[in-house]
Amino acid sequence: MVGIAAVGGFLAADLGTMLYARGPLGSQRRLTPQAFVDAFHTVAGVHRGYRLNHAKGVAVAGYFDSNGAGAELTKAAVFRAGRTPLVGRFSLPGGDPAISDTTAAPRGLGLAIGYPGAGQWRTAMLNLPVFQDNSVQGFYDRLLASTPVPGTGKPDPAAMARFLADHPETAAALATIKQQPPTSGFADSTFRGLNAFYFVDAVGNRSPVRWSLSPLRPVMPPPTSAVSPNWLFDNVVRDIRSTPLRWRLLVTIGEPQDDVRDATIAWPADRRTIDTGTVVLDSIATEAAGNARDVNFDPMVLPEGIEPSEDPLLAARSAVYAASFRRRAGVTGAAPQVEVGSVAQ
């Protein structure tokens, strides 16, 4: 099982490399996967053996109980009625694996449903209503604008102000994000895939879709008093130990006028949304060989019946995640920063 898991990760990484990594990713020639590797290192330093981004994380596992409703739109086996096992990973963005948990930091959840099988579906989601960027160049420039200044350890406010002046789409996205206050933790967060995809049915009909996970537990406000540097992760360890966590997997169908290329723009709230079943996370573990540590949650690893949209972020993500995976695969001595065993009951 360990061997198969590792192979699954390598296959995905190689696919991304062959298809996308040779040419430029953005509008300018410098935007190769290596340019992103360098940029992540500039911003967060070099942390060998960890992900270039979302370096702090914890492995989870569980299953997707499909109710069969999604099969109306896609022939993907995971949407037929029935249970498919999954592995996943909760994470926080940034290349520093020892970063302190904060209320405001976006929260990540990667899922590989049906892993390591041939028909598996991988998705990496965030607890945001929209993504901050709609172009590869935008992501790259925002990343560099967030480089900490020696002395303060904080990004240069002038650099970020210049970036936002050049990128009104990011300024608008940040305003939308601000309207959605963070919840108490991972367990009651809504996670969204943000990029659009197509569901394809058995006769070839293609529907533009976006998906999200809506928590089944009551949504609570975040803590207001001082908390420990690992409070988000410690809480989700305790949560899963006490009871499995559940989310409804909602699939929203775009109308012809909805933009599939721009992840900074939410689709109108009245779009048809299908409840396709329940994602359940019932175990949590320190990152280690054989669990989600060695999975590349590449959003282009899709089963037959789900296809990428024309959103330019998708191909770039695939290539950069592969570059990140290649750098960390097989590196020993990168101690996991979230130790499940050390969390008190």
Ligand code: HEM
């Ligand atoms: C051009 C845009 C983006 C770039 C360059 C980028 C880059 C990266 C990189 C390098 C990783 C580490 C991959 C690994 O080593 O396995 C990563 C992880 C992640 N990204 Fe992105 N990302 C982008 C957009 C997005 C978007 C739009 C989302 C959400 C919809 C997202 C969510 C995540 C999550 C949740 C993880 C952690 C997955 C895990 O636990 O392995 N990213 N990203």
